[in-house]
Amino acid sequence: MDSHTVAAQTAEAAHSEHEHPAFLKHHFESVEQQRESATFGMWLFLLTEIMFFGGLFCAYLIFRNWYYPAFVAGSHSLHLWAGTLNTTLLIISSFTMAMAVHAAETRVRKALMGWMIATIVLGSGFLCVKAYEWHDEWVEHHVPGLNFSPAGFLHGTKDYPDDKLSLDMAEKTQVYFSLYFAMTGMHALHMVIGVSLLAILLFQAYGGKYVEGHVAPIENFGLYWHFVDIVWIFLFPLLYLISRHQ
Amino acid sequence: MQGAGNREAFMAEAKHHDEPTLHEEHIVSPTVYLLIGGTLLVFTALTVGASLIDLPGDLNAVVALAIACIKMTLVVLFFMHVKYSSKLTKLTVGAGFLTFCVLIMMTMTDYISRAWGRW
16 A cells, blocks of 8 residues: 555545544544634734734824924815715624625525625725725816925915915925825725635635634624724724814 | 643633634624624714814813714724734733823923923
8 A cells, every 4th residue: 555545545534534524624523722823823814914004103192292283284176075975884894794794694695795795885985985086186176296386275275265375384384295195095996806716705705605603703893893993993083083173 | 631631621621711713612692793883973973073072282182082982982892803812912902002002192291392492
């Protein structure tokens, strides 16, 4: 008997010895243990993400303190309605994603697919509003490095006639907009990745996956989606709200 | 041999119980999700409303960030299931959050103390 045959027989014996679902890997004792390990790993990844976005938030706080009038004027130029609409869309999409996890846990395929589609639609809606805002900022010449002009911050605006910055400070609104595009851009990139992953998971769910007890991928994607929601929960007040009356 | 057999069975059971990653999964009910989602929307309305009022001093920022922290806590505990998770997950999240706070605090402490007395 050559070693290949022995190996094949051993593998076969291992399979017949303990009946287990195909998605349970051999180095785990049980489905629960595998799921718990995956959750642990996912949280470690999310912690690195917290540090990443945390660095951007920290830079924002320090520069806002540094160039305060420029940050206030920059914030005034954003549309409050767009930020509010996007916050609402993301929170509802977090709810639909939580419901998708519930559908996977209770093993209802149609509900799982329905909630995933709802999440994709809401996430895409968020990206559309964000694209509209970015386009608006392009039109207003607020994009540092590409078409920035301080002209809009020198003589006050319709809504904020007192926003009359010196030319030097008006130039510094570029720091605000650099951080604005870096933060909302990285957040939107996470949303694009999220929607893409969700489309793949949806395709697999259509084929019957994730409603046979293998919940971990859906659950961990949910963790990612909620994390992206949390980032926006902080971006919204920092970029749109806290400078309204300054 | 009877005793040895019992002991083996006992060891197997003990191993099962000591398994740090073993955790009964808890399916959160849709009612909880609906309640949390609704609360998050209410807090969103509150924070936008509060931003329209001119509060004294830095209170606008304090209120907005406090509401954001409440919303984050709700999402982490319920949508992300941490309230129903194992001690391992709770410890991981807690340790990560603490580390993050330490990093921010140290950076800020350094920043505000750089030009101490020269303001």
